[in-house]
Amino acid sequence: MDLKTFGEDDFDPKKWINKAWSASGNQEKEVFLANTVSRLQLYMKQLTNSLDETTTQVVSSIPRVLQEASSLHREGAVLQQQLDSLQQMARGVEQQTGHSIQSLHRIDYLKTRLENAASALREADKWAALAMGLEEVLEAGVPTDAEKLAQLAEQVAAMTASLEVLSDAPDYENKRMQLETLYNRLEAAITPPLIDALTQMDTAHTPRYVRILAGMGRGRAAVGCWARAGAGRVITAWRRLDAPATATLVTLLAPDAATQLDWLTNVLKCDTPLAELLRLYTDVMLSLDPSPTKVVSANLKLCSNPEEGILMLTDLRCDIDGLINCVRAVVDAPRQNKETIPSGVIRDFGRAAYAPLRESLPTYTELQTQLLLAQLNDPQLKQEDLLECSRAILSVAERTEGWISNAYNRAKKIAGIASYPYYISAVDSLITSISNLISMHSRRIETAFLSSISEGGSGGVLSASFPASLTLEAAASALLDVITARQELEARDEEPKDQHPLLDLPTFLLDNDVRQRLPTLRAEPWGSGAALRRAKEQLRGLGRAILRNPVDVQLDKIPQLPVWNNNDALSTDLPDFALSPQEYITEIGQYLMTLPQHLEMHISEKQAPWQFLSEVCTHTCELYAEKILNIRNMDALGTKRCLTDIVYLSSVVEDLGSNVTPALKNLEKSLRAATPSPNE
Template sequence: MDLKTFGEDNFDPKQWINKAWSTSGNQEKEIFVANTVSRLQLYMKQLTNSLDETTTQIVSSIPRILQDASSLQLEGAMLQQKLHALEQKVQSVEEQTGHSIESLQKIDQLKSRLENAASALREADKWAALASSLEDILESGVPTQGEKLTELAEQVSAMTASLEVLSDAPDYENKRLQLETLYNRLEAAISPPLIEALTQMDAERTATYVSVFSGMGRTVSVCRCWRRAAAARLASAWRRLDAHTLSALTRLLAGEAGRQVDWLTNVLKSETPLAELIRLYTDLLLSLEPAPTKVVSANLKLCSSPKEAILLLTDLRTDIDDFITCIQGVIDAPRQNKETLLPASIREFGRAAYAPLRELLPKYTELETQLLLQNLNDPQLNQDDLLEVSRAILTVSERCEGWLSGAHSRAKKIAGDAHPVFYMPAVENFTSSLSNLISAHSRRIESTFLSSADAGHMTGVLSTSFPASLALHTAVANVLNTLAQQKDVEETKDPDPLHDLPTLVLDADVRQRLQAFSTEPPASAAVLRRTKEQLRSLARAILRNPIDVQLEKIPQLSVWNNNDALSTDLPDFALSPQEYITEIGQYLMTLPQHLEMHLSEKQAPLQFLAEVCTHTCEVYAEKILNIRNMDALGTKRCLNDIVYLSSVVEDLGSSITPSLRSLEKSLRAATPSQPSE
């Protein structure tokens, strides 16, 4: 039997009994229980005996364990005393050896000082000899032979190293000033031959002079001499050109770029060859004579037409872009220990490269304005016939989209992402001139209409003023739609510093308003919108004029009062519509066919017709209310006229207005009923 089960924390007697019973086979319960109880009692007795024996052994062994612990305690105390004594001996030894170590350190320091003193004396002697030798060389003249120059370079390097050794000497500052003076004299002496070697592109001689400057720790002076020589050579080549053009200049500089970087890297041992090249070209472009900007300006003045001048500006942008692309290729070329150029120096170079374009971009606005305004020099715009002039302006408006699209493309080619600053003013100038032309013609149409109306001539849909005003209204709408499409909002991106035209050709304050140039419509668009509304009102006034003339007569007609009693008793069917209302009815009935002649589907002829009908009913109601002393027969006649107008309006697909319908009801209520026969 496994007794471990009884010692478990989760022991359950029921589970144990059931498990034991399941393994008993077919044994009877009484026998199984009796046997199990006997076995458990036997195990309990054995376990009790084992516990008694173990307890007896533990009690008998405790005194011996206490005795062993006491002896261990005594031995630990004795060991602690020995360790303390050993610690005291170690401290004594340390104190004795510490004095010896301090003595050794002092001796070593003394030795070092003696060695430094001896070295300083030797370096002082060497310094004096080198200084004297260099002084003699400067007095007799700097050698130009390769071997002598190599010796001079070694001597200069030795003097620099010697001065570093003498950094603790009392007269170090005097020696440093003396050496600086000698080096200044040496630099002044060898700079001219170095520049000559650089100008002649003599790599061997240049390398020797570079070693001398390197020995002096003045490699910056080498780069300065290189810039002077390279700038002088390139400026001379520019002056010798047969034809001074920007394309020739960019080819000259682009062809030299890779060669100069190789020289800077391999001969001058420059650690920043690209930065030196960028600085050279920046200074050179700003100092050339004749200046590239003057050359391009002079060529621009020789252009015989705005189109030719704009083509020159386009070629100018292309030449500069080709040059920039070449320099970008040199910068991006793979090389060891590739340097990182400062964005400020790149932008400065870019502004120098694009300087001719930056100076001439305002000219583009003038040229584009001239080119666009040439489209308004059409003889058709100067005719006497109102309608023909309106049609000519309508033709101009339909062509505006093509003209402005071409102008936008040209501006993009010339100014890149900075084009809105120069393109939109040209659009504004053109639109303003076109707006003035439209406004003047609108006033002419209005004046003609008013003169005809004052003279009592029939105007309306059959007059020339109406189609002229409609055509002009359509022209204004076309121009406004074209201007709405001119908004040039492009996705914001982070361009390369050398191709960031807004930064390179625009001033900071203008650059801040670049977005406004791109999104805001021209100021003349507001004028065109007002003119459009005025033309719309003018067209409707002309169209309604015959009706207004007839309606104006209503309050003064004599048929509304002073009718005799016999006439008053006439039945309604005996009354006919009066002349004024029949004139209005006939005019309204002829409008649909006439409007279709002048209006397109976009202009909604039915809308025009509905507006005229509504206007007629509204004004008619107002005029009836102005009639005084209307008698019974006059009321009948008025009601008969209203019925006639209502039938005409319904035939035209509309209906009389609520105000006129209410007036009709009021008049019927006030009319006495006919007496029965």
């Protein structure tokens, strides 16, 4: 039996008895209770005996525990007395030795100051000797012997180290100023021989001069001398040329790039040799006299024709690419601890390299414009015959795509995608010129048409003005198709992404605002297309007006015809079948019926001849209904005649495959409703 249950705080006798009874099975209650009471009494007796034994043991052990506690108390008191005595002894020792330690610290401090003073005195004596020795060297002149140069380098390094030791001296600032003056004089003295050594690529003396400058903490001055020597060699060679050219510049700069890089790394101990090499080339190209830009500009002026000028610019781009490829070969060559060149250095070099091309791009626009406009110097475009002149313009429009494509390919060879603002200006000039040519010829056609009308002639499909206007409209459409196709093609032509920084032509060749607008400029419709679309719409209207003119002439007669009123009574009683279409409407019908075969002679399938025929039929019906409404005092016979004419026109229109307009149908219904039947 688990006795811990009886010790719990929430022990409930009833629950315990019920739980025990449920676990007894089918045992009788009296027997279960008797057994349970007996077991509980037995457990109580066992617990009582165990408690008595434990109590007896505790009582018997208390005296011994008290004796041990008393002994521990006495031992603690003795230990406390010992600790107090040790503490007093430590305080005494500390008081006795404190003064001695302070004395030792002071003695060590004095010793250090004495040693520093002695060292400063020795360094001051050494400084004076070194300064005097350097002064003598400067007065006697910088030696040229290799061993003496090495001694001078050691002397300079010693003076720099000596000045650092004297940093706490009272006259340190005076000594620093004195040393700075000596170093300035020494740098001025060794700069000319160092430049000469660098110019002659003297490997014996150059390292020693560099070591002297490094000892003075002026290593950058050695790089500056190297740049002056390198630039001087190239500038001198450029001036000696009989005919300076960009191709020659490549031969002057490219061959020794690897050698110069090796000198920067191993002789001058430069940490950024690639950046310094690019800075040198940048300064050289900006210092040449005459500058490459002036050379290119002068050569362009000597070109006998635009074609020669375009070829010269293409060659210029090839020359610049040669220089860029040479520099890329050096910059991209694998090496340990490869240097990261600042973007500003790359940008400055690229702008200097591409400067001749950048300044020549406006000239390219002029040359390309002249080349394109020269295509319009065709005698065929000046013919007096309207149709032949229109055909000549159509031929020009159809050939425009080839001219523009050729111009675009040339522009890309010259300046890549950066040429677009200059290329599109030349193309706009061509499109504008052709558009003006179309507009001028359109006015000629319109003038000829109006003159024919005023002189009693007529327009129509058989007039000379109609095929001329159609052909000219086809020319405008063809040119618009060329513009649309070229713009879509050029918009898809993108420069490769993630290309080398030295190939970023928009950055090198375009101003910031133009470069930022370049994507928008390429996506915008060509400005010259708007005028061309207006010219096309005007030609479309002119062609339709000429084609409809015979119809308009006949329909204009309708309101003034005398057959609509003042008819006698006998004539009014005539049956409808006795009436025939009048002459004006038969003229219109005959003209409409002959249109299909005549239109096929002048209109291609692309221009949709049946659309022309449908437009003429629709126009005829609309204008006919309008003219009928302008008739005044129409009598019964006039109404019958009008209905006969309407029926005739409707049959002609339907035979041609077109439909009668709702306006004419409604007018016919109204006239029939107003006409009395024969039985009335």
